[in-house]
Amino acid sequence: MTLGEGFSSNKAPLFDGTNYSFWKLRMHMYLSALGYEIWVAIENDYTTPSTHITDAAEKKAYENNSKAKNATMCGLVDRELVKVMNYESAKEVWDKLKSIHEGDIKIKEAKLQTH
Numbered sequence: 001m002t003l004g005e006g007f008s009s010n011k012a013p014l015f016d017g018t019n020y021s022f023w024k025l026r027m028h029m030y031l032s033a034l035g036y037e038i039w040v041a042i043e044n045d046y047t048t049p050s051t052h053i054t055d056a057a058e059k060k061a062y063e064n065n066s067k068a069k070n071a072t073m074c075g076l077v078d079r080e081l082v083k084v085m086n087y088e089s090a091k092e093v094w095d096k097l098k099s100i101h102e103g104d105i106k107i108k109e110a111k112l113q114t115h
Contacts, residue, residue, distance in 0.1 A: 012075035020101035041068035046089040
C-alpha cells in the first residue's frame with residue numbers, strides 16, 4: 001500500500017495490519033481534519049462518567065472522544081478491530097495499536113541485531 005492508496009477525505013484510512021507507520025500518519029491527518037478537538041481526544045484520556053452528563057463541556061468531551069474512537073475503529077479491518085474493541089477511550093485504542101505495532105517493530109529490530 002502506498003501513502004496515497006486508500007486515502008479519502010471522506011473516509012478513515014483503512015489499516016489492515018501492515019504499514020502501520022503510514023496508516024498512523026494518514027489517520028493523524030484525517031482526525032486532525034475532523035477538528036482540533038477530535039485529535040485532542042486522542043492525546044488526552046477520557047473516562048466516561050458513571051452518571052448522566054448534564055454539563056455542556058462534559059457533553060462535548062464525550063462527543064469528541066466518541067468521534068475520535070469511531071473514526072479510528074472504522075479505519076481498522078476486523079482482525080485489528082478485535083484487538084481494541086473493548087477500550088472505552090479513543091486514546092486507549094490509539095495507544096494499544098501503537099504498542100502492538102510499534103512494539104513489534106522494536107522487537108524485530110532487536111532480534112535482527114542479536115543475529
